[in-house]
Amino acid sequence: MNIVKVENVYVAYGPFIALEDVTWSIKKPLFLSVIGPNGAGKTTLLRVLLGLIKPFVGKVEVLGLDPSKKALKLRRRIGYVPQRERIDPAALVLVKDVVLMGRLPKKKPIAFFTKEDVEKAREALKLVDMDNFWDKPFSHLSGGQQQRVLIARAIASQPEILLLDEPLAGVDIASEGRILQALKNLVSEGVTVVIVTHNLNPSLKLSDEVILLNRKVVAAGPPQKVLNEETLTKTFMREMKILRLEKEKVIVEG
Amino acid sequence: MGTFNFFLYSFLINALIATLLTSLTTSAVGVFVVQKKMSTMGAAVAHSSLAGAILALLLKINPLLGAFILSILFSFLISYIGKKEEGRMDVMLGLVFGLSTALAVLFLSLTSTYSVSAWQYIIGDVLSVTIDEINILLTLTFTTLLLITLLFKGFKFIVFDEETAEAMGLRTDLLRYTLTMIVAIVTVISLKVVGSILTIILLVAPAASAYEFSHSFEKAVILAELFALTSGLTGLIASIYLNVSASAITGIIAVFTYFLSYIFSTKRRKCKCIVKQIRVIKEKTL
């Protein structure tokens, strides 16, 4: 069974076509980066997987389920990290409140948190190196720290698939490294991690596969096969160059 | 003389209970209303309660029942629009607010003989609350506080981040409808106590004051309740001794409390501290 299977998917907002003939699949747990410029349809693609938008053409299957039919059942098996700018940074929540939210989807709405919930939440916070902040107000954290807490929330839900929307935007280098390492560890535990980004450099090293997206899939596959100046230029619609520093590839605007 | 005292005593007790129930419920719900930026919605729903109460007067049924039905209908309407027209919520709320007020005015214009009793639902008349009404308020308060307690975690999630709550499989629609329904019920509770115009103050001011001193929903709710009780009771006492409108004094005190909270906010003081520290560091490094 495929973990994700998307076939000939078209998505439109009114008359505007946001995704065109998108086809790809994930067969085993891996670290996947979806890369494309702003407006490429990356967030839209995540919303399709979650059944929040129904494509007008095409077939979607996630964990063997049709997201538009079995939405709740499916979503409870998926962790989601939103684009941080959509969250009020001064909200009245403590770090523990946020992480414990990740435990809610699998519970009855009126049930109380159990010891196990608290343990899982603390473990998740530890994975992103934020366990000292359990009792702290969310509003007191830096952007990168808030991002790590949002990721911990998704991890606390013990997802089979983890979807992250621009998790590295506005995050300092130290947080960036911690976040990527935590995600990589999840993959080795059998979680499929899909990260959406318009800057591919940070996640490049860790990605098992990449999808270059700009309304259509420009290229998909292992990074060393897919990333070249031609595909990148086509994706970002401006000249891109690949530099080599030591053995590492670095991608820059040309 | 003895019976007169008992009579006086019993309506003061009713007023006291009604004030307590109103303060407790509006302030608790208010924290969610303020954090989710739904205060315009609260005002719109309060005016649909008013329209419902006046319509009930016309139809000679219990005004609180009328208020209950119409406010719930309007709150569902707003929730429904809120989902469909998220980006244009501001305009939509303006329209719904206008519609509920227009209906209230329309029904009012049809009730010439009852306009005195209609007036108490506009500006509140806590000293005229009857024992039957107290029973209704008790039932509604119990329902409200029970729902808030049971669904607290879910409400917190949708207020903080509805997008993720939905993406991770919470029944966000159900939660949002329930929250707006609670707002509707609360506007019914406060209708006779502070009146439809001033309900919005009790929803917003104690919660906004509490925000200045808290970092969690739990603490904010407790503080908001204290602020609301203080302004509610002050209003009631002032109305008895000074013979002025209880709702007006309550509203004024609630807003005044907010200004004081803003000035003495622990959140803002901390900012000043940091600014001072930065200045010290700068001076040292120069």
Ligand SMILES: Nc1ncnc2c1ncn2[C@@H]1O[C@H](COP(=O)(O)OP(=O)(O)O)[C@@H](O)[C@H]1O
């Ligand atoms: N709710 C919406 N209504 C109309 N257009 C939308 C909506 N959401 C996104 N779009 C449009 O669809 C395109 C893709 O959006 P999105 O998936 O958010 O891109 P990305 O996440 O790659 O930046 C953009 O051009 C955007 O303007």
Ligand SMILES: [Mg+2]
């Ligand atoms: Mg996006």
